[in-house]
Amino acid sequence: MELFLETGFTSLNKKGEELCGDKVEQFSDGETTTLVLADGLGSGVKANILATLTSKILCTMVSNGVGIEECIETVVQTLPVCKVRQVAYATFSVVHINREGKGWLFEFDNPEAIYIHNGKCGNFDRKEYNILGKKVYATRLSLSPDDYIVLMSDGVIHAGIGMLLNFGWLRDDVMEHLDKNFFEGMTARGVACLLAGACNDLYVGEPGDDTTVAALRIRKVSKVRLMVGPPVERDRDDFYISRFLEGEGKKIVCGGTSSQIVARHLGEKVSASFEFPDKDVPPIGYIKGIDLTTEGVLTLRKLLELSEAYLSSSDLTPKRSKKRDGASLLANMLFEEATHVTFFVGQSINAAHQGLPIDITMKLKLVESLTDNLRKMGKVVEVNYD
Amino acid sequence: MVKVTVCIGSSCHLKGSRQVVEELQYLINKNDLGESVDLGGTFCMGRCGENGVSVTVDGDYYAVKPESVLDFFNDVIVKKVK
Numbered sequence A: 001m002e003l004f005l006e007t008g009f010t011s012l013n014k015k016g017e018e019l020c021g022d023k024v025e026q027f028s029d030g031e032t033t034t035l036v037l038a039d040g041l042g043s044g045v046k047a048n049i050l051a052t053l054t055s056k057i058l059c060t061m062v063s064n065g066v067g068i069e070e071c072i073e074t075v076v077q078t079l080p081v082c083k084v085r086q087v088a089y090a091t092f093s094v095v096h097i098n099r100e101g102k103g104w105l106f107e108f109d110n111p112e113a114i115y116i117h118n119g120k121c122g123n124f125d126r127k128e129y130n131i132l133g134k135k136v137y138a139t140r141l142s143l144s145p146d147d148y149i150v151l152m153s154d155g156v157i158h159a160g161i162g163m164l165l166n167f168g169w170l171r172d173d174v175m176e177h178l179d180k181n182f183f184e185g186m187t188a189r190g191v192a193c194l195l196a197g198a199c200n201d202l203y204v205g206e207p208g209d210d211t212t213v214a215a216l217r218i219r220k221v222s223k224v225r226l227m228v229g230p231p232v233e234r235d236r237d238d239f240y241i242s243r244f245l246e247g248e249g250k251k252i253v254c255g256g257t258s259s260q261i262v263a264r265h266l267g268e269k270v271s272a273s274f275e276f277p278d279k280d281v282p283p284i285g286y287i288k289g290i291d292l293t294t295e296g297v298l299t300l301r302k303l304l305e306l307s308e309a310y311l312s313s314s315d316l317t318p319k320r321s322k323k324r325d326g327a328s329l330l331a332n333m334l335f336e337e338a339t340h341v342t343f344f345v346g347q348s349i350n351a352a353h354q355g356l357p358i359d360i361t362m363k364l365k366l367v368e369s370l371t372d373n374l375r376k377m378g379k380v381v382e383v384n385y386d
Numbered sequence B: 001m002v003k004v005t006v007c008i009g010s011s012c013h014l015k016g017s018r019q020v021v022e023e024l025q026y027l028i029n030k031n032d033l034g035e036s037v038d039l040g041g042t043f044c045m046g047r048c049g050e051n052g053v054s055v056t057v058d059g060d061y062y063a064v065k066p067e068s069v070l071d072f073f074n075d076v077i078v079k080k081v082k
Helices: A043-062 A068-078 A171-181 A188-202 A233-245 A257-264 A297-313 A326-337 A360-376 B009-014 B017-030 B064-080
Strands: A004-014 A022-028 A033-039 A092-098 A102-108 A112-119 A120-122 A129-130 A134-142 A147-152 A212-222 A223-228 A250-254 A290-295 A340-345 A379-384 B002-007 B039-041 B053-055 B060-062
Touching: A004 A022, A004 A033, A004 A188, A022 A212, A033 A043, A033 A147, A033 A212, A033 A250, A043 A068, A043 A233, A043 B053, A068 A092, A068 A102, A068 A134, A092 A212, A102 A379, A120 A171, A120 A250, A120 A290, A120 A297, A120 B053, A147 A188, A171 A188, A171 A250, A188 A212, A188 B053, A223 A233, A223 A257, A223 A326, A233 A250, A233 A340, A250 A326, A257 B017, A290 A326, A297 A326, A297 A360, A297 A379, A340 A360, A340 B060, B009 B053, B017 B039, B017 B053, B060 B064
Parallel strands: A223 A250, A223 A340, A250 A290, A340 A379, B002 B039
Antiparallel strands: A004 A212, A022 A033, A033 A092, A092 A102, A102 A134, A112 A120, A112 A147, A129 A134, A147 A212, B002 B053, B053 B060
16 A cells, blocks of 8 residues: 655744744655754744754754754754853754654654544653753654644643633643544644644634644545646547546546546536536536536636645645535645646647636646645646646 | 526636526526526537627527626527427
């Protein structure tokens, strides 16, 4: 079974701050993923610099296979000393893991990471080490599919202190909240957003501290193939469509003409639905044998907007949409369910569309921006131009 | 039964096919024609160049603008039903 590592994070800035004093840094070479969450001392610019240095140094060194002791030594020697407090300090959590789910977790002074296994929260079996006089906790990881590691800064467990709650919520409360609201198949980004959203509520929308949640999930590979637009060579439609259809994974067709030629190839009919769950997005259609059929450019434009919101680390709207319009359905399939996305972009020009805001250049630009955003989400994207 | 099909492709969407659909649904209900008119949608009919949203009534083509749906309904659909 082929496995895939997925990461996602959400950050809330302390009220009134432009910059976040927490920083998430990640690197993946396709085989091994390194995820670092660092929390700098204080807030604002100073904290941001400390967190940025710490996370970047750790991520680069750890991902290149340097031992943790040497990494920490480098961090300690590099961080500038705070004039007010006379210390150089940033807390951190580091995950270094391969696609089989084997690896390490190192923690220094951040709240203890939460391990979600079989949909239930638990603790890691961590061991204490003394490295350069610092207490570092190390855990040898061995994850199974659909396990999650949830890293957080202390803004999470301090949420609501002196506001809604006297002492904030405890780690147990955080786990209870996750247990209650977690659902099967949730993405890493979804989990991070769920927890950060709860913190934001406890802070009544005005965080008293920088709050960051970063999650890593190991999951099965799930492929999606998406065709948008008819190919240029009209008489070779069948060749291109069979190539699109024969690959493994769910199939999506975007565009009126595309759906008609795919239906013709399959010997089926396209039926268009007549509902407008969103007034900006044309209705979807149905072809037997195709998982999702939508209109083209207008739906993709909306999808691009949704992808920006999905990527924004401060966006707290739930990541899995309950809306039923074409763009939201596409968003769920591409952002939430897929790990690999293959595009088949036909470049045939619809003469009647030229000059309108739905012409071919618009379509190609949309596909380009969309693939960029999918890559930023960590998806493996392949684009074929036909 | 009169078969009315409205194009909901990109180009017609921009020209207001949603308004046309909603207004037709409203008029059909109001005139109690639900039993005699079968309203449906389709993707691009390939006549994006026409000045209006593409609509077919029993296979005959019409380009309908959102502001003239009422006239189209009275002149074409109601007559056809009778």
